[in-house]
Amino acid sequence: xxxxxxxxxxxxxxxxxxxxxxxxxxxxxxxxxxxxxxxxxxxxxxxxxxxxxxxxxxxxxxxxxxxxxxxxxxxxxxxxxxxxxxxxxxxxxxxxxxxxxxxxxxxxxxxxxxxxxxxxxxxxxxxxxxxxxxxxxxxxxxxxxxxxxxxxxxxxxxxxxxxxxxxxxxxxxxxxxxxxxxxxxxxxxxxxxxxxxxxxxxxxxxxxxxxxxxxxxxxxxxxxxxxxxxxxxxxxxxxxxxxxxxxxxxxxxxxxxxxx
Amino acid sequence: xxxxxxxxxxxxxxxxxxxxxxxxxxxxxxxxxxxxxxxxxxxxxxxxxxxxxxxxxxxxxxxxxxxxxxxxxxxxxxxxxxxxxxxxxxxxxxxxxxxxxxxxxxxxxxxxxxxxxxxxxxxxxxxxxxxxxxxxxxxxxxxxxxxxxxxxxxxxxxxxxxxxxxxxxxxxxxxxxxxxxxxxxxxxxxxxxxxxxxxxxxxxxxxxxxxxxxxxxxxxxxxxxxxxxxxxxxxxxxxxxxxxxxxxxxxxxx
Numbered sequence: 001x002x003x004x005x006x007x008x009x010x011x012x013x014x015x016x017x018x019x020x021x022x023x024x025x026x027x028x029x030x031x032x033x034x035x036x037x038x039x040x041x042x043x044x045x046x047x048x049x050x051x052x053x054x055x056x057x058x059x060x061x062x063x064x065x066x067x068x069x070x071x072x073x074x075x076x077x078x079x080x081x082x083x084x085x086x087x088x089x090x091x092x093x094x095x096x097x098x099x100x101x102x103x104x105x106x107x108x109x110x111x112x113x114x115x116x117x118x119x120x121x122x123x124x125x126x127x128x129x130x131x132x133x134x135x136x137x138x139x140x141x142x143x144x145x146x147x148x149x150x151x152x153x154x155x156x157x158x159x160x161x162x163x164x165x166x167x168x169x170x171x172x173x174x175x176x177x178x179x180x181x182x183x184x185x186x187x188x189x190x191x192x193x194x195x196x197x198x199x200x201x202x203x204x205x206x207x208x209x210x211x212x213x214x215x216x217x218x219x220x221x222x223x224x225x226x227x228x229x230x231x232x233x234x235x236x237x238x239x240x241x242x243x244x245x246x247x248x249x250x251x252x253x254x255x256x257x258x259x260x
Numbered sequence: 261x262x263x264x265x266x267x268x269x270x271x272x273x274x275x276x277x278x279x280x281x282x283x284x285x286x287x288x289x290x291x292x293x294x295x296x297x298x299x300x301x302x303x304x305x306x307x308x309x310x311x312x313x314x315x316x317x318x319x320x321x322x323x324x325x326x327x328x329x330x331x332x333x334x335x336x337x338x339x340x341x342x343x344x345x346x347x348x349x350x351x352x353x354x355x356x357x358x359x360x361x362x363x364x365x366x367x368x369x370x371x372x373x374x375x376x377x378x379x380x381x382x383x384x385x386x387x388x389x390x391x392x393x394x395x396x397x398x399x400x401x402x403x404x405x406x407x408x409x410x411x412x413x414x415x416x417x418x419x420x421x422x423x424x425x426x427x428x429x430x431x432x433x434x435x436x437x438x439x440x441x442x443x444x445x446x447x448x449x450x451x452x453x454x455x456x457x458x459x460x461x462x463x464x465x466x467x468x469x470x471x472x473x474x475x476x477x478x479x480x481x482x483x484x485x486x487x488x489x490x491x492x493x494x495x496x497x498x499x500x501x502x503x504x505x506x507x508x509x510x511x512x513x514x
Contacts, residue, residue, distance in 0.1 A: 147342030150317050154336055155359035155407075165358070169346050251346050252389040 037220040042227060045220040053209065053221075057228050060190055060205035063118070064236070067125030068186040071133050072179060074126075079137030083167070089138075100131035104189050108196035117197050121205065124193030129186035136178025140171030173253045176244035183236040191229060264292035266328045267411055267443055273313060274322030275306075283309050284320065285468035293329075293410060296437055296444045296481070298454035298461045300500065302508060306469025307447045311336075311413050314445060335404030335442075336413045339420065341396035343388040343403075349375065350384040353402045360407070374406040375399075377436060394425035401433070405440070412437075414446045418453070430457055431484070438481035451504060455496045456488055463500060465507035473503040 019039045025031070026038040033041055046053065078096075082089035104124050111120035144166055152162050190205065197203030198211030206225045213221040270289040276282035283306045291297055291314070299307040312318035313325065315336055335356075343352045353374050357367045375381050378398040388396055397417055404412055414433075418426040434457055437444050448454050454461045455477055463473040477496055479487055487493055 145342055147338045147340060148344065150312075150315075150338075151336065151342065151355070151403075152359065153317060154315055154334065155356045157359045161359055165355070166344075169344065172346070250387055 034217050034219045037223055041220050042223045045224040046227065049221055049224060053206070053224060053228060056204060056206045056209045056225070057232065060187070060194065060207070060229070061232055063121050063190040063194075063205065064125055064183075064186040064232075067122055067190060068129050068179075068183055070122075071126050071129035071182055071186065072175075075130055075133035075137050075178070076175070079134055079141055080163075082138055083141045096131060096134055099127055104128050105192050105196065108193040111193065112197055117203050121190055121193040121197060121203065125186045125189035128189035128192075129182040132181045132185065133175070133178040136174045137171060140174025141167050143174065144170050173244075173248055173251070176240075176247060180237065180240040180244060183240045184233055187229070187233055187236060264294055266290050266292050267332060268314060269326045269328060270313070270320075270323065271326070272323040273320045273325065275309060275313065275318065275320045276322075282468040284313070285470045287323070287469070287471055289462070289471070291411060291443050291445060293443050294441050295460065296458045297446065298458035299445065299447045299464060300449065300451060300454045300461060300504065301464030301469075302466055302504075303449065304469075305464040305466035305507075307464050308339075308415050309469065310464075311415050311445060311447050314411075315413055329410065332410030333407045334411045334413060335407055335409035337397070337400045337404050337415065337417045339416045341388070341393075341400040343396060343399055345388050347387075348384065349380060349386050349388070349391065349399045349402075352388070352399055353406050355403060356407045370406055371402075374402040377405055377440075378402045378432070392425075393421050394429060397421065397429060401436075405436070408440075409442050412442050412444045414444065416447050416449065419449070426453070431482075433457065435482040451497055451500050452488075455493060455500055456483060461496075461500050463503045463507060472507050475500055475503070 023038050023040060026036055031038075037045070078092070082093070104127055107127065108120065108124050111123055114120070115123065148166055149162075152166055157165075191207045194203050194205040194207030195211060197205075198208035206229055209225045210222050213219070213225065268291045270287055273284060273287045273289075274282055275284040287310060289310075299310060301307050309318060313320055315334055316325075316327075343349075344355070347355075350371055354367050354371045357370060362370075372381065372384065375384055378401050380395060380398050380402065383391065383395065386395075388399070391399065400417070404414075418429050421429065430453060433444075444457075446454070446457060455475075458477055461475045461477065462471050463475075464470065465472045475496060479490075479492065
């Protein structure tokens with residue numbers, strides 16, 4: 001095995017060691033599953049409850065992805081509006097900040113009163129994913145090289161030409177950076193809102209499964225749902241990182257998009 | 261030089277911001293077609309600003325600018341290459357043509373010709389980060405040349421390059437100008453460079469930025485290595501340096 005391969009295996013190794021210790025501890029102390037289930041039992045539960053867990057995971061993932069997509073489009077549209085009109089930016093930016101600093105867990109119960117469960121969860125996920133994307137878009141659209149801006153002016157470029165050929169390409173790395181952060185946040189937002197929904201007996205996502213399994217003292221299933229949530233978070237991060245690398249493959253920044 | 265037609269004329273141009281000393285004061289200047297003009301001065305003397313005024317990027321607060329051939333085009337090269345990092349050398353050079361909405365087929369030929377002029381015909385597909393500093397400046401130069409400018413404005417284009425690259429690029433610039441015949445206004449802080457390249461050297465002083473002295477360099481273009489060793493060249497370098505020193509003494513302490 002080469003050194004670099006061994007180096008790349010290190011994170012996986014640490015996880016395996018942790019799981020082995022966990023398994024050993026549960027077996028050595030003969031812990032009951034409702035105190036701490038062994039990794040082997042969690043795996044069994046994952047396989048046994050796969051229909052239920054899979055359906056719930058699909059609901060959560062769809063919500064997170066929908067929220068991410070709406071946040072990306074919305075943030076870009078609003079950022080373009082901000083750039084075109086400083087007045088609108090001044091009027092609306094504080095609202096965006098207020099939404100950002102108010103914890104979504106505090107807003108979720110209210111959303112659940114006014115909206116259907118799905119709409120409330122979607123909106124909560126959107127709210128947390130939106131702000132980092134908006135900030136990234138605004139910064140990226142403003143990060144234009146002044147020399148290039150002069151060159152566009154000298155060539156008599158229209159506003160649309162400047163946007164299409166200068167501002168949007170300048171913004172792309174910023175946008176993708178925001179997108180990577182927002183991907184994880186959308187998942188967190190969806191889970192938080194689902195927890196609030198699950199507490200009132202509604203909802204069908206993974207967090208709802210966690211709440212319901214808690215009521216039933218089905219601790220292994222709670223862990224199984226948790227494993228899936230982690231995997232989805234890792235998957236989202238890997239997917240957005242891969243997207244950033246691919247879109248920036250011709251730029252020096254492209255190779256700096258690290259996986260860790 | 262009486263056969264040369266005037267391209268652009270500044271008359272008593274001034275530029276000021278608020279209470280501070282004007283950036284430019286009473287600058288009168290004529291650029292004729294085909295002439296090579298160097299603007300030299302200490303940092304902050306307004307020479308780059310004057311170039312922006314000439315380009316029409318900075319409206320003056322006093323005086324008049326007359327574009328005597330309004331149809332003529334202007335090309336500009338900045339101190340940094342200011343290339344779009346996401347675009348190939350080809351697409352960077354094609355940018356002004358694309359902004360002028362030239363059809364793709366017509367663009368291709370002119371872009372390749374411009375890249376060939378600066379010796380980068382084989383690097384059209386390279387991205388800026390794959391090119392050396394000198395090559396990036398060549399791409400920027402090709403981007404300025406692709407519009408077939410009557411006036412080429414250069415703002416210390418070689419300042420960030422090493423000595424050998426500088427010399428090669430200034431030789432190439434001299435040859436290009438002799439061949440294509442456009443007027444050039446070249447901002448620099450290097451006396452040797454200004455004398456080696458220009459027909460006319462304008463020495464600027466700062467606070468307020470103004471033209472203090474003017475020198476004619478009568479030597480044919482393109483100028484080769486031998487010119488840099490002639491006594492005429494060395495004499496002019498001495499004269500321009502003396503004038504430059506005077507502007508430093510006249511101005512506030514640096």
